[in-house]
Amino acid sequence: MSKVDTNATASRTLSAARNRVGAVDAASTRGNRSRARRQAQWVAWGFIAPLVVYLVLFYAFPLYKNIDLSVRHYTVRSFIDGTAPFVGFQNFTEIFTSSTFWPAMVNTGIFVFVSIAFQFAIGLALAVFFFKHFRLSGLLRALFLVPWLLPLLVSASTWSWMLNSDSGIVNAFLEAFGIGQINWLTSPHWSLVAVLIANIWIGIPFNLVIMYSGLQSISADVYEAASIDGANGFQRFWRITFPLLRPVTAITLLLGFVYTLKVFDIIWIMTRGGPATSSTTLAIWSYQLGVGSLLPDFSSAATVGNVLIVIALIFGLAYARVQRRLAA
Amino acid sequence: MQTTRKARAIGVLLLTAGVVATLTGCSGSTGGGSNADSGTYTFWDPYPQYDASSDWAKLIEQCGTQAGVTVKRTGYDTTDLTNKALLAGQQRNSPDILLVDNPVVSTLADAGILTDTTDNGLSTGTIAQNILGAGVLDGKTYGVPIGANTLALYYNPKVLQAAGVDPASIKNWASLDDALAKVKAAGKKGITFAGINTEEGSFQFLPWFWGAGADLTKLNSPQAIAALTLWTNWIKQGYAPNSVIQDTQTTSWQEFQTGEFAFGENGTWQKASAAQMGAQLITIQTENGGPAPVPTGGEFFTIPVQKDAARYKTSAKIVECLSSGDNIVKTDNTLNYVVATQSGQQAQLSTDSTMKTWVDAVGVAKARTGDNLGTKYPVISEQLWTAVQKAESGAASPTAALAAAQQAVDAKLNK
Numbered sequence: 001m002s003k004v005d006t007n008a009t010a011s012r013t014l015s016a017a018r019n020r021v022g023a024v025d026a027a028s029t030r031g032n033r034s035r036a037r038r039q040a041q042w043v044a045w046g047f048i049a050p051l052v053v054y055l056v057l058f059y060a061f062p063l064y065k066n067i068d069l070s071v072r073h074y075t076v077r078s079f080i081d082g083t084a085p086f087v088g089f090q091n092f093t094e095i096f097t098s099s100t101f102w103p104a105m106v107n108t109g110i111f112v113f114v115s116i117a118f119q120f121a122i123g124l125a126l127a128v129f130f131f132k133h134f135r136l137s138g139l140l141r142a143l144f145l146v147p148w149l150l151p152l153l154v155s156a157s158t159w160s161w162m163l164n165s166d167s168g169i170v171n172a173f174l175e176a177f178g179i180g181q182i183n184w185l186t187s188p189h190w191s192l193v194a195v196l197i198a199n200i201w202i203g204i205p206f207n208l209v210i211m212y213s214g215l216q217s218i219s220a221d222v223y224e225a226a227s228i229d230g231a232n233g234f235q236r237f238w239r240i241t242f243p244l245l246r247p248v249t250a251i252t253l254l255l256g257f258v259y260t261l262k263v264f265d266i267i268w269i270m271t272r273g274g275p276a277t278s279s280t281t282l283a284i285w286s287y288q289l290g291v292g293s294l295l296p297d298f299s300s301a302a303t304v305g306n307v308l309i310v311i312a313l314i315f316g317l318a319y320a321r322v323q324r325r326l327a328a
Numbered sequence: 329m330q331t332t333r334k335a336r337a338i339g340v341l342l343l344t345a346g347v348v349a350t351l352t353g354c355s356g357s358t359g360g361g362s363n364a365d366s367g368t369y370t371f372w373d374p375y376p377q378y379d380a381s382s383d384w385a386k387l388i389e390q391c392g393t394q395a396g397v398t399v400k401r402t403g404y405d406t407t408d409l410t411n412k413a414l415l416a417g418q419q420r421n422s423p424d425i426l427l428v429d430n431p432v433v434s435t436l437a438d439a440g441i442l443t444d445t446t447d448n449g450l451s452t453g454t455i456a457q458n459i460l461g462a463g464v465l466d467g468k469t470y471g472v473p474i475g476a477n478t479l480a481l482y483y484n485p486k487v488l489q490a491a492g493v494d495p496a497s498i499k500n501w502a503s504l505d506d507a508l509a510k511v512k513a514a515g516k517k518g519i520t521f522a523g524i525n526t527e528e529g530s531f532q533f534l535p536w537f538w539g540a541g542a543d544l545t546k547l548n549s550p551q552a553i554a555a556l557t558l559w560t561n562w563i564k565q566g567y568a569p570n571s572v573i574q575d576t577q578t579t580s581w582q583e584f585q586t587g588e589f590a591f592g593e594n595g596t597w598q599k600a601s602a603a604q605m606g607a608q609l610i611t612i613q614t615e616n617g618g619p620a621p622v623p624t625g626g627e628f629f630t631i632p633v634q635k636d637a638a639r640y641k642t643s644a645k646i647v648e649c650l651s652s653g654d655n656i657v658k659t660d661n662t663l664n665y666v667v668a669t670q671s672g673q674q675a676q677l678s679t680d681s682t683m684k685t686w687v688d689a690v691g692v693a694k695a696r697t698g699d700n701l702g703t704k705y706p707v708i709s710e711q712l713w714t715a716v717q718k719a720e721s722g723a724a725s726p727t728a729a730l731a732a733a734q735q736a737v738d739a740k741l742n743k
Contacts, residue, residue, distance in 0.1 A: 076439040076703075080417050099732065165570040186573040188723040274525045275573055275721030276714065276729075294431050294527060295706030 066309075069302035076296060084299075091303040103277040104285045104304075107192060111199070111267075111281055112260045118200040119256060120249075123207020128237065130208075131215045141212070148205035156269035159198040160185060163270075188278035191271045195279050199266050203259075207252060214248030215241065247326070254319045258312055282308050366636075368398045369643060370423035372412070374627060376403035383662060391649035395642050399425075410435075413632070417441035422632030424643045427474060430462035430695065431527070433628050434702040437470040441632050444468035448631040448640040450647055459668045461695035463628050465702045471630035472651050475665025477596035478622040478693045479535055480685055482607045487516045487590040495610055500617040501539075501558055508567040511590040518567030519591040520583040522575045523559065523720050529713040531623055531696070532577065532593055533559065535612040537712075538694060539620030544701060544708050547715065548727075548734040554615060556726035560719045573720045595625065596686050597664050609685045624693045626665055666690040704741055711736045 069084075070091050078084035095101060130141045147155060162169050163184035171181055184194040218241065226236050264283045267273060273280035273288060280288070282304055290301030371388060378384040385401060392399030402423075404412055410432050416422045422441060436442050445452060445468070452460060452469055463471040483495055491514035493507045508518040522532045536558060537544075542551035562568040572580065577594060584592030585605060593612070594602075602609070611619040629647040631640055649655065651668075657675045660667045666686050667673050673687050697705040715733035718724040724732070 076414065076435055079414055080439045080441060099736070167571075181570075183570050183721075186570050186721055188721050271574070272525055274717050276718040276723040278721075278723060292526075293706050293710040295435055295703055 063309075066302045066305055069299055070306050072299055074299040074302075079298075087299075091299050095300060095303045095307070100277050100280060100285055104280050104282050107277070107279060108261065108281040108283075110192065111196060111263070112257060114196055115199050115203060115260045115263075116253060116256045118196075119203035119207050120253065122200070123204050123252075124211045124245075126204070126208045127211035127215055128241065130212060141208075144208055145205045147202050148209075152202070152265040153269065155202055156198060156266045159194075159201075159266075160270045163194050163197075185271050186275055188275050191275060191279040195267045195270050198270060199260070199263060202266065203256065206259075207256065210248060210252045211245065214245045214252075217248075218244045250319065250322065250326075254315065257315055261308060261312055282311075366639075368400055369395075369425065369639070369646065371399050371401045371425045371427075371646075372409060372423045373401065373403050373427040374406040374409045374429065375427075376405055378403060384659065387650065387655060387659065388646075391646045391655070394649055395645040397642055397646075399646065413441065414439065417632065420635060422634065424631070424634065424639055425647060426630045426632050427627045428630060430473065430624065430626060430628050431697050431705065433463050433470055433630060434465045434697045435706070436630065436632075437465050437468075438703045442470045442630045443633055443640060444470050447637075448644050450629075450631065450644040453652065454669045454671065456668055456670065456691075458693055458695065458698070459624055459626075459690065461698035462624060463630075464698070464700075466700065471628035472647065473624075473668040474627045474629060474651060475656065475660040475663060475667055476624045476626045476690050476693065477665050478624055478686070478689050479532065479593055479595050479612065480622070480689050481610050481612050482584065482592045482594055482598070482602050483610060484584070484587060484590055484592075484605075484607055486587070486606070487511060487514075490514055491516060491590065493590070495608065498610060498613065500613050501615045504613065505558075505567075507590070508562065509565075512565075512567055517569060517589045519562060519593070520568060520575065520580045520589050521559075521572055521593040522577045522580045523572040523716060524574055524576050525713050525717045526576075527709060527713070528577055529716055530709040531625070533712065533716050534623045534694075534696070535593075535620045538622075539612065539614035541615070544699065544705070544712075546734065547708065547712060547737060548730045551615075552730050553726050556716060556719050556730060559716065560726055563720055573717065596666065599664050599682070599686075603682070611685060611689050619688065619692050621692050621694045622689050623696050624690065707740050708737050711740075 071086060071088060072078075072084040073087045073090070074084040126144065130137050163171075165171060165181055165183045165186055168184070170184065174180075174182065182190060184190050222240055222244070223236060226240055231239065262283050263281070264287060267279055267281060267284050268287065271279045273284035286301045286304035286308065289297045289304060369392060375384060388399050388401050406429055409426075409428060413422065413426055413428065413432075413436060417436070417439060426436075426442075428436065433442070437444070450469075450472060452472055455472060459473050459476045460469065463469050463473065485495075488495055488507070488511070491507075491511040493510050498504050498507055511518050522528045533555070536555040537552060540551040540555040540558075542549050542555060546552070559568075563570060563572065569583065571583070575583070581592060581594050581598055581601070583589060584594070584607070585601070587605070592607070612622060614620045629651055631643045631647065634640070650659070654675075656667055656669075657672050657679075659665075660672070661676065661680070666683065667676050673690075676683050677687060696709070697703075701708065711733035714736075715724075715726075715729040718729035718732075719726040723729075
């Protein structure tokens with residue numbers, strides 16, 4: 001997405017530069033004009049060059065490499081002598097028919113949608129709550145940012161200690177209410193729930209911050225007018241706040257989607273995608289294939305990575321479409 | 329119009345040149361730098377904890393001097409070292425001597441990075457065949473072991489005494505189960521091990537797997553199922569805590585260190601820590617009695633391929649100096665390794681009799697990549713630890729989990 005945006009900005013800069021120079025042109029002689037024009041071209045290229053170099057180096061080339069990897073049989077040996085036979089879609093067939101594929105797809109789906117639903121709902125609720133500006137609200141709001149500021153390694157490790165079956169504080173707490181031991185991280189039924197809880201907790205501040213700034217852009221006049229018309233709290237939220245937040249909501253959900261789709265560290269630290277495949281998402285699977293065992297399988301890992309990119313792209317394009325319709 | 333097009337073309341050219349320059353700039357970085365100076369030999373090891381003032385570094389320096397060269401040593405983190413070695417191999421810039429974890433040897437050899445003993449003239453001498461096995465691929469030997477470590481069963485005498493268990497009575501799986509039942513009845517915890525879904529999980533499971541008579545080429549054999557059922561039942565019956573499913577060898581050791589556990593399956597490297605807490609040691613038993621084959625751990629000295637083949641002779645000299653005589657006994661004592669030669673083991677026992685159980689265990693140990701499995705081992709091991717996880721967590725029965733594992737191995741290896 002951002003690539004498209006920056007490209008558009010670049011071409012705008014280019015034409016603006018051209019226009020500016022065009023205005024100077026009119027006053028000059030013919031010879032000067034062509035020189036000035038050429039100079040303008042250079043200037044324009046100069047402006048666009050860093051961006052193009054950056055895009056090619058850090059986006060286009062790795063993407064090309066990833067696609068290239070996924071259609072070859074790339075082994076440790078190919079790493080040394082550079083020969084990797086072209087196998088077409090064989091890697092894709094293998095990935096799609098693997099017994100891990102559907103569990104990973106389903107887990108990714110559940111992980112992304114449940115995470116975003118809770119992160120967004122709780123984030124929005126907190127944003128509306130803090131928008132009231134009560135005493136200490138600034139301090140409390142700042143405290144809510146802590147999960148976001150902590151290194152993921154720290155928060156994920158802390159969660160895995162708290163959720164430990166035998167010595168975790170969560171089970172100790174539940175026991176006080178007569179609930180027996182839950183194997184949060186080591187039961188195939190609970191591991192996905194455990195990583196979801198941690199991920200929701202980590203994602204709330206992001207939603208809170210964006211929705212809060214979204215709320216600030218809504219004019220107080222609207223609320224004032226609504227209260228004169230006799231709107232109650234629920235109506236004010238449902239008929240003013242929520243609709244006016246729609247553009248912010250759309251971008252928050254899209255960013256949340258992309259972030260959550262590629263979540264790796266939290267799951268890897270807490271469960272390593274296990275037990276079995278019960279918390280394996282596509283991102284985890286890709287890592288397991290690539291560097292998770294003694295013998296790296298780069299091609300399969302790249303293939304799973306490409307599947308992830310395609311999914312992200314589908315949702316990105318859908319977002320762009322919706323945005324365009326809203327703008328029209 | 330034309331000038332615009334020309335300018336554009338020049339622009340594109342410049343951009344391409346810039347990109348190419350940057351890209352090649354990236355890959356042109358130096359790696360091992362073995363050819364920087366013919367009198368300087370590079371040496372990579374996975375012991376970043378030893379600095380230049382350590383005995384290990386001094387020994388390397390001394391062996392270099394004996395061979396008439398200077399040795400430039402670099403210590404990397406274990407996982408980092410494999411990647412670094414692969415990258416250096418890719419850039420034809422490998423170190424002269426590379427000390428790597430033994431299961432990696434077959435991978436690097438398969439990649440064509442390592443020379444074998446016929447090329448480099450390294451003598452394997454009196455090294456025990458079962459330890460050397462990890463360095464052998466298709467009949468060629470790709471290195472010599474620095475030493476070997478392996479697994480055994482540590483026990484806490486206080487816990488066993490309280491439960492009325494005599495450690496000498498543990499002769500097979502049935503008597504071990506009895507002991508665990510007594511420990512549990514006495515209100516203590518039974519056993520802890522690393523059942524995690526990584527190579528460590530396979531490493532810890534292998535003594536039981538091999539101890540049942542199972543073979544890595546057939547994961548779904550009745551013997552393999554018996555071994556996995558043993559582990560699964562320990563968890564089900566509460567002899568082992570649920571956390572073993574996620575335990576690494578370090579976290580499982582921390583559990584054992586709480587003093588609550590009767591047994592802890594762990595390695596030679598915990599020797600000092602075990603002595604500190606008063607823990608003792610028995611060998612892991614097979615299903616029907618007798619010491620079980622345990623997997624060997626430990627690094628191998630290898631000599632990577634160089635542009636200048638004349639360098640191998642000196643490299644071999646340095647490796648032989650490091651891996652033989654008093655030098656290796658001293659090194660292995662610091663590293664908590666068992667020496668790979670019989671004479672070395674005798675020397676080790678004469679200075680430290682507590683090594684007896686470890687020397688015995690190493691005597692019946694097996695290399696994971698041995699039996700000519702080579703690079704098939706990582707594929708098999710990954711499926712094995714996955715099956716172990718499934719069974720431990722109750723996601724599948726041992727039979728179903730191992731059947732699925734063998735199926736996955738077949739699919740991957742027949743690719």
